[in-house]
Amino acid sequence: MRLRTIAFTASAAALFALAGCNSEEEQETVEVPRLVRVVTVVEQTEGRTISLTGTVAAERQVDLAFRVGGRMTERAVNVGDALEAGQFVARLDPVNEQNTLLSAQAGLSAADARLVEAQLDFDRQQHLYQREVVARARLDNASQVLRSAQSAVDDAQARVDLARTRYDDTQLLADSTxxxxxxxxxxGEIVQPGQMVVRIARDDGRDAVFDAPANLMGVVPRYKEIDVALTMSADVTAKGxxxxxxxxxxxxxxxxxxxxxxxxxPAEMRLGSTVTGRLTLGDAAGVVIPSTAMTSANGAxxxxxxxPATSTVSxxxxxxxxxxxxxxxxxAGLQPGEVVVTAGVQALRPGQTVRLPDAQS
Structure with missing residues (x-):
């Protein structure tokens, strides 16, 4: 009797274990579709339009400055004034440079006098040498003195030229319109050499200047044509x-x-005017999908x-x-109308069944 009871218990345990295995296998076989977000592929019919706001500026700006320092005694122009090439702009106190020029000119005069004296002495010694009255050494000495006097004149002339240039530089002139x-x-201010006195926007060109965000730097090509219009008057336009x-x-x-x-x-696009620039990027061919849909396969x-027929993914x-x-x-790789997963792409596997947000479970 005891043996029958043991046998019955063992049989019952085996049946329960078998039933448990079958239940687990059924649970593993039944797969719950994964809920995903999707988007339908659309064709890009035209390029992406970018709009930026900027200002009109001169193509070239020039800072006019004195090449010498000193106290500014006159400035003939103010902001907004129009300038012509060669027009007087400002002046420094020229007393120091004028005195330097006078001193250099005096030095040149003295050097010229010594040169004349050396030339006369050389001519005299050469004449006496030809008559064999003096030795060759006297002629060579006179020749050396003449060369030294000529060098002194050249040095004095350079000093005069430099002093005259510095004197002329006390007057500032416009170099262009x-x-x-x-x-x-x-x-009344003491200005240093090279210090900006006035800044000029040249009339030889106009620019529209924009501050573009960093995400456009890789897609904005140089020499791309752009449409520019006045922000307050859209009918005033220009190409650039x-x-x-x-x-x-x-x-x-x-x-x-x-x-x-x-x-x-146009004349309405004055310096400092606010303008809006628009340009189109991208080619007409291709389809557009959200960036979250991207994944990789073998590094590509x-x-x-x-x-749609089987609700599976590939x-x-x-x-x-x-x-x-x-x-x-x-x-390449997608056609308009196809459905692409945009969320949960890292948790999918080929052939997996998915459920769309608007589908019934």
Whole structure:
């Protein structure tokens, strides 16, 4: 009887264990579809339009400064004045340079007198030597004195030229046509050589200057055409080319300076005017998907594509033409209308069943 009880217990335990295994296998077989976010692929019909606000500035700005230092006694221009090439701008007190010039001229006169005396002595010694009255040494000595006198004259002439240049530099003249946009010194101030006295915006060109964010630096091509319009009057427009992109970001704003050379800007686009620039980036061909949809397959870009018939996903390689902050432009690998997973891409596997947010469980 005891043996029967043991046998029955063992049989019951085996049946329960078998039933438990079958239940686990059924649980492993039944897979709950993973909920994912998706997006339907759309075709990019035109390039991305970027709009930036900036100001009109001179293509070239020149700081006019004295090449000598001194006390400024006169300044004939102010901010906003128009200048012509050669026009008088400012003057320093010329007394010191004038005295230096007079001293140099006196030194030149003395050197000229010594040269004349040395030349006469050389001519006399040469004549006596030819008549064999004096020795060769006397003629050589006179020749050496003549050369020294000539060198002294050359040195004195250089001093005069330098002093005259410094004297002329006490008067500041405009080197080109333009408009005064800033002043750096007032009458009565002691200015140093090279210190900006006035800043001139030359009339030989106008730029539209923009501060572009860092995410545009890799996609804004140089010499790209851009449309520029006055912010307050959109019908006043001009064409321009991106001619200069700063390689370094501004330390305060983190933006990059972009200069657009304007082609025949209208008169309404004055210096300092606020303008809006618009340009189109990217080619017309390609499809656009969110950047969160991107993953990789064997080190190459790829995305998870949902099969609507079976609600399963497959990993598909793609070719990327442009990376944007929130979007990616695909050149090849996707067709408009296909469904791509945009969230949870790292937890998927090929053939896995997924459930869309609006699908019933």
């Amino acid at each position: 333009g408009s005064v946009i800033a002043v750096g010194a007032e009458v 080319l991106i001619r200069e992109v700063s390689p370094q970001a501004d330390a305060t704003t983190g933006t990059f300076r972009v200069r657009v050379g304007l082609d025949n800007p 870009p790829a995305v998870w594509v949902v099969d 990993l598909r390689p793609v070719e990327v033409s442009e990376h944007l902050p929130s979007r990616v432009v695909i050149d």
